[in-house]
Amino acid sequence: MSQHSHEDRVRLKAYEIWLNEGKPEGREQRHWEMARETIGYEDARRSTLEPSFGDAGAQQQQESPRPAKAAPAKAAAAKTEAGKKVA
Numbered sequence: 001m002s003q004h005s006h007e008d009r010v011r012l013k014a015y016e017i018w019l020n021e022g023k024p025e026g027r028e029q030r031h032w033e034m035a036r037e038t039i040g041y042e043d044a045r046r047s048t049l050e051p052s053f054g055d056a057g058a059q060q061q062q063e064s065p066r067p068a069k070a071a072p073a074k075a076a077a078a079k080t081e082a083g084k085k086v087a
Contacts, residue, residue: 006043010035 013035014028021027 006039009039013038 010032014031017031017034018024018027021031
């Protein structure tokens with residue numbers, strides 16, 4: 001995300017805070033700081049929630065097959081076979 005769009009987001013958030021507080025005068029600096037903190041928190045949260053594809057281990061894990069999904073189907077088939085023999 002570019003610096004320009006970050007500044008735009010902070011400006012918009014400060015404006016929203018100003019509106020929500022009833023458009024008070026003389027609180028511009030406080031609203032701006034609150035907006036910067038909020039946008040910083042949102043960016044930090046987003047960066048921790050997004051997967052990092054630059055990590056070779058994470059990429060390898062995504063590319064590897066997942067045998068755990070196949071195992072329950074085999075177990076269910078074995079139970080069905082066992083049930084047929086007993087019945």
